[in-house]
Amino acid sequence: xxxxxxxxxxxxxxxxxxxxxxxxxxxxxxxxxxxxxxxxxxxxxxxxxxxxxxxxxxxxxxxxxxxxxxxxxxxxxxxxxxxxxxxxxxxxxxxxxxxxxxxxxxxxxxxxxxxxxxxxxxxxxxxxxxxxxxxxxxxxxxxxxxxxxxxxxxxxxxxxxxxxxxxxxxxxxxxxxxxxxxxxxxxxxxxxxxxxxxxxxxxxxxxxxxxxxxxxxxxxxxxxxxxxxxxxxxxxxxxxxxxxxxxxxxxxxxxxxxxxxxxxxxxxxxxxxxxxxxxxxxxxxxxxxxxxxxxxxxxxxxxxxxxxxxxxxxxxxxxxxxxxxxxxxxxxxxxxxxxxxxxxxxxxxxxxxxxxxxxxxxxxxxxxxxxxxxxxxx
Amino acid sequence: xxxxxxxxxxxxxxxxxxxxxxxxxxxxxxxxxxxxxxxxxxxxxxxxxxxxxxxxxxxxxxxxxxxxxxxxxxxxxxxxxxxxxxxxxxxxxxxxxxxxxxxxxxxxxxxxxxx
Numbered sequence: 264x265x266x267x268x269x270x271x272x273x274x275x276x277x278x279x280x281x282x283x284x285x286x287x288x289x290x291x292x293x294x295x296x297x298x299x300x301x302x303x304x305x306x307x308x309x310x311x312x313x314x315x316x317x318x319x320x321x322x323x324x325x326x327x328x329x330x331x332x333x334x335x336x337x338x339x340x341x342x343x344x345x346x347x348x349x350x351x352x353x354x355x356x357x358x359x360x361x362x363x364x365x366x367x368x369x370x371x372x373x374x375x376x377x378x379x380x381x382x383x384x385x386x387x388x389x390x391x392x393x394x395x396x397x398x399x400x401x402x403x404x405x406x407x408x409x410x411x412x413x414x415x416x417x418x419x420x421x422x423x424x425x426x427x428x429x430x431x432x433x434x435x436x437x438x439x440x441x442x443x444x445x446x447x448x449x450x451x452x453x454x455x456x457x458x459x460x461x462x463x464x465x466x467x468x469x470x471x472x473x474x475x476x477x478x479x480x481x482x483x484x485x486x487x488x489x490x491x492x493x494x495x496x497x498x499x500x501x502x503x504x505x506x507x508x509x510x511x512x513x514x515x516x517x518x519x520x521x522x523x524x525x526x527x528x529x530x531x532x533x534x535x536x537x538x539x540x541x542x543x544x545x546x547x548x549x550x551x552x553x554x555x556x557x558x559x560x561x562x563x564x565x566x567x568x569x570x571x572x573x574x575x576x577x578x579x580x581x582x583x584x585x586x587x588x589x590x591x592x593x594x595x596x597x598x599x600x601x602x603x604x605x606x607x608x609x610x611x612x613x614x615x616x617x618x619x620x621x622x623x624x625x626x627x628x629x630x631x632x633x634x635x636x637x638x639x640x641x
Numbered sequence: 642x643x644x645x646x647x648x649x650x651x652x653x654x655x656x657x658x659x660x661x662x663x664x665x666x667x668x669x670x671x672x673x674x675x676x677x678x679x680x681x682x683x684x685x686x687x688x689x690x691x692x693x694x695x696x697x698x699x700x701x702x703x704x705x706x707x708x709x710x711x712x713x714x715x716x717x718x719x720x721x722x723x724x725x726x727x728x729x730x731x732x733x734x735x736x737x738x739x740x741x742x743x744x745x746x747x748x749x750x751x752x753x754x755x756x
Binding site: 391393394425428429430431433434446449464469471473542543548550598599601602604606608609611615616 | 642643644645646648649650663666667668669670671687688689690691692693694696697699706707708709710711712713714715716
């Protein structure tokens with residue numbers, strides 16, 4: 264980790280970009296996309312017009328994507344779109360071809376006449392794509408050329424979302440494509456004010472928040488992801504539970520195995536649902552620590568209800584096992600939330616994981632061992 | 642909300658800085674302020690190493706080992722998985738020069754997650 268940087272230098276002359284020699288072929292987004300409302304004739308061809316109102320299909324698509332369904336293919340075609348009735352003086356706003364980004368932008372601009380230039384970010388949102396370089400200087404320059412933008416507008420300005428900055432070198436875009444990049448606000452909904460004040464952004468517009476709602480919308484996809492593995496683990500635990508214990512296989516499975524499944528479900532709930540919600544109020548800075556505390560509480564609550572017999576070894580082992588397993592699982596899931604958060608540094612996550620991951624693995628292994636042993640002793 | 646302290650790799654070369662203010666514009670966590678016509682790191686521990694400042698500094702005054710603060714990405718890297726259009730892997734980009742990532746052209750692995 265942190266080895267040789269994985270980047271290649273950007274060629275300094277546009278001729279070096281892999282374009283065919285001679286005039287660049289103009290490619291326009293398809294007019295047959297469901298949200299396109301007709302066609303607009305221009306010097307570069309038929310530009311698809313779009314509306315700022317989202318219909319049921321758009322909202323349903325947003326809902327499905329937030330739950331992870333078809334998320335990797337929720338795209339619009341890259342290229343130039345017309346919102347309202349833009350002309351040669353209208354602003355040009357740039358976004359990613361993740362449909363959620365696209366919808367978020369256009370729905371923030373009712374009654375406005377602007378051009379929207381969509382980059383091919385492989386269906387990934389602005390901030391993630393910028394971090395990977397797909398919402399990058401090279402793609403922006405390519406898309407400016409292939410959309411014929413310099414023939415459509417007379418000015419030479421682009422408004423980019425602030426969170427695209429990790430992938431865009433504004434000064435290089437100027438040099439390579441002749442367009443000046445201005446960074447707009449972080450949130451699309453601040454754009455009307457930004458546009459009306461001729462491009463002035465308040466500090467609040469430039470500050471990335473992580474509000475309760477912003478955390479909540481991330482939960483469904485984290486939960487679905489955890490459950491995809493969780494279902495298999497639950498099945499395994501249920502069957503393993505049948506092996507130990509005093510009675511027959513199915514009777515044991517129901518008493519030991521079922522509790523294991525409940526414990527797993529509870530750990531997933533704590534790590535993937537509760538921790539994101541309670542994030543700012545949970546103790547500790549490291550996410551794994553934040554997930555550990557409610558995990559411990561949940562473990563104690565469940566054990567109180569199950570009430571293993573602490574006077575004998577099988578009961579003691581069972582108690583210790585879940586006291587280790589549930590917090591380990593919730594800490595692990597909480598730690599995984601770092602990737603969805605808006606303020607964790609790579610260096611910080613590395614530092615956190617160096618201690619947290621071995622502890623989670625150790626606690627998981629010891630806990631599993633104690634659980635199986637307690638079953639065989641009973 | 643604050644994360645771990647004293648860990649970030651952000652470096653600012655005061656001599657090179659020309660006070661253009663781009664780092665202030667692009668930073669999502671108000672790490673910088675302008676003081677006496679030059680940029681100053683005001684809140685180092687708020688930095689999330691996104692790299693926006695280093696990429697947009699026209700005089701290469703800023704350096705940072707940029708990357709995604711994502712535990713899953715680090716695990717992927719440790720397991721030897723490659724980065725794809727959405728699955729993060731944790732190679733850090735050393736943003737001290739005008740080296741910029743060209744597009745990733747790997748297959749998009751159909752996996753939900755941090756993105």
